[in-house]
Amino acid sequence: MRGGPGLGNIQPSQSDYFQVTRSAGHGDYHPIVLAPATVQEAIDLTTLAFDLADKYRHVVIVVADGLIGQMMEPATLPPMRDPHLHPDAASWALTGAEGRTPNVVTSLCLGAETGERHNKEIQARLRVIREAEQRATEVFTEDAEVIVVGYGTAGRIAESAVHQAREAGLKVGLFRPIALWPFPERRLGALAGRARGFLAVEMNAGQMVDDVRLAVNGRAPVAFYGRLGGAVPMPEEIYDAITGVFEQVASLPVAGD
Amino acid sequence: MATTLTEEQTPPIDAMEVVYQRPEALTDVPTHYCPGCGHGIAHRMVGEVIDELGIRTQTIGVAPVGCAVFAYNYFNMDFIEAAHGRAPATATGIKRVFPDRIVFTYQGDGDLAAIGTAEIVHAAMRGEKITVVFINNAIYGMTGGQMAPTTLPGMKTTSSPSGRDVEATGQPARMSELLATLPGAAYIVRRSLHNVREIRKARKAILTAFKVQQAGLGLSMVELLSSCPTNWGMTPSDAMKWVEENMVPVYPLGDYKVVDAVRDL
Ligand SMILES: Cc1ncc(C[n+]2csc(CCOP(=O)(O)OP(=O)(O)O)c2C)c(N)n1
Ligand code: SF4
Numbered sequence: 001m002r003g004g005p006g007l008g009n010i011q012p013s014q015s016d017y018f019q020v021t022r023s024a025g026h027g028d029y030h031p032i033v034l035a036p037a038t039v040q041e042a043i044d045l046t047t048l049a050f051d052l053a054d055k056y057r058h059v060v061i062v063v064a065d066g067l068i069g070q071m072m073e074p075a076t077l078p079p080m081r082d083p084h085l086h087p088d089a090a091s092w093a094l095t096g097a098e099g100r101t102p103n104v105v106t107s108l109c110l111g112a113e114t115g116e117r118h119n120k121e122i123q124a125r126l127r128v129i130r131e132a133e134q135r136a137t138e139v140f141t142e143d144a145e146v147i148v149v150g151y152g153t154a155g156r157i158a159e160s161a162v163h164q165a166r167e168a169g170l171k172v173g174l175f176r177p178i179a180l181w182p183f184p185e186r187r188l189g190a191l192a193g194r195a196r197g198f199l200a201v202e203m204n205a206g207q208m209v210d211d212v213r214l215a216v217n218g219r220a221p222v223a224f225y226g227r228l229g230g231a232v233p234m235p236e237e238i239y240d241a242i243t244g245v246f247e248q249v250a251s252l253p254v255a256g257d
Numbered sequence: 258m259a260t261t262l263t264e265e266q267t268p269p270i271d272a273m274e275v276v277y278q279r280p281e282a283l284t285d286v287p288t289h290y291c292p293g294c295g296h297g298i299a300h301r302m303v304g305e306v307i308d309e310l311g312i313r314t315q316t317i318g319v320a321p322v323g324c325a326v327f328a329y330n331y332f333n334m335d336f337i338e339a340a341h342g343r344a345p346a347t348a349t350g351i352k353r354v355f356p357d358r359i360v361f362t363y364q365g366d367g368d369l370a371a372i373g374t375a376e377i378v379h380a381a382m383r384g385e386k387i388t389v390v391f392i393n394n395a396i397y398g399m400t401g402g403q404m405a406p407t408t409l410p411g412m413k414t415t416s417s418p419s420g421r422d423v424e425a426t427g428q429p430a431r432m433s434e435l436l437a438t439l440p441g442a443a444y445i446v447r448r449s450l451h452n453v454r455e456i457r458k459a460r461k462a463i464l465t466a467f468k469v470q471q472a473g474l475g476l477s478m479v480e481l482l483s484s485c486p487t488n489w490g491m492t493p494s495d496a497m498k499w500v501e502e503n504m505v506p507v508y509p510l511g512d513y514k515v516v517d518a519v520r521d522l
Pocket of ligand 1: 321323341364366367396
């Protein structure tokens with residue numbers, strides 16, 4: 001993702017969160033979206049992306065912000081694998097109809113009835129994916145009063161800010177979604193029962209923050225800090241935003257009081 | 258003149274020899290094509306050629322968007338439906354995963370010469386070892402007869418009701434001539450479906466095009482001038498005459514690119 005809109009620039013951005021997580025084209029669906037925060041993760045998630053695409057016969061997008069794309073850091077390549085068909089692929093793959101009736105791959109459903117049936121099948125598959133493929137990592141969330149939520153480069157920078165805040169004695173944690181769809185709402189929802197406030201950090205005007213609010217579902221205030229148009233936040237800016245959230249929640253009653 | 262055999266002249270069934278039947282490469286399904294449409298002829302010939310080469314179970318077809326969108330119902334082999342114009346990109350993926358299979362696209366002129374121009378040009382530039390059957394009926398058939406890049410100058414369509422104005426919309430796109438300039442193309446020819454003689458020539462070209470792929474020589478394409486009586490507002494026989502009298506002068510039949518190795522096939 002680069003700064004936009006239009007030609008924009010080639011600075012890192014996260015401005016396409018809505019575009020990639022809501023659908024990858026026309027139609028009523030979500031792609032699976034994976035967001036690396038390091039070069040190593042970019043490698044590992046790309047491998048995973050192919051496996052998930054095969055497993056679910058579904059679009060998978062690895063969405064990296066421009067910083068990941070332009071960065072060098074040490075990484076270990078996974079062992080090379082021979083390309084192979086997924087075990088389930090035999091029933092639908094186009095390999096030549098030797099010894100079987102022909103396979104046809106099409107998404108054309110001209111009638112409304114067949115179209116609706118097809119869409120219901122897709123929705124059933126999305127429910128399975130939503131259950132099985134939520135992914136995130138966490139730092140210091142167990143006793144955190146305030147939880148910073150950020151993915152990709154913003155999540156990585158937020159982690160530095162969280163460490164600074166811990167050193168200053170603030171009980172703050174980091175929740176970094178790795179899957180943007182399905183959004184790790186189950187775990188975030190559980191944390192919302194304990195934490196007193198959330199801070200979404202993004203390199204955009206506030207997109208993932210909507211998903212954070214849906215997962216938190218009104219149980220705690222959700223603040224937002226973002227930089228736009230290719231600007232990357234410094235840890236100090238996020239640190240200040242964290243202290244702002246602590247001030248905001250200080251006046252709120254503690255859950256269970 | 259048609260002759261009818263009397264009952265005495267008709268040989269018993271078991272003494273009769275089958276001289277014409279549906280190719281195995283086609284399914285036993287009535288097509289949805291209009292009477293007099295060239296798509297039916299082209300399907301039949303592709304099916305015959307695939308049978309002749311004995312490659313039905315090794316072949317994967319790519320259907321276009323256009324009237325031939327349901328080609329996968331009529332061909333008895335593995336098939337995939339591509340997005341409008343993207344058949345060469347889809348075929349590229351399949352062929353690269355299975356280089357030993359035969360992969361062909363079947364595309365109309367709205368598909369190949371309009372929205373899909375980039376895909377066919379780059380497939381030819383890359384020298385993809387695929388075969389393209391290109392049906393040029395000078396119009397968007399499926400959507401109701403709108404002007405295509407291939408529409409003849411002055412030709413009336415639903416979106417050029419006063420006739421195609423070349424000042425505003427340019428001259429007809431000659432895709433065979435264009436693709437023949439690209440090094441990755443091995444066999445690029447134009448044939449027509451307007452009479453039996455031309456249909457036989459077309460069949461031979463389709464056979465060669467598949468052989469070019471088997472030999473791995475590069476991209477092969479047969480452009481077929483074809484009729485759309487429905488959207489041209491003509492009877493089937495007038496439409497065939499119209500192809501001969503109006504389309505052939507704008508789209509000269511012939512071989513536009515035949516690399517030397519093709520002559521040894
Ligand atoms: C992306 C996209 N754009 C537009 C269409 C609408 N569309 C359907 S068929 C067609 C033109 C087909 O014309 P042609 O390729 O000449 O085939 P014919 O129907 O004449 O055989 C168009 C524009 C579509 N289905 N998808
Ligand atoms: S509309 Fe034209 S191209 Fe389409 S099936 Fe009818 S005659 Fe053929």
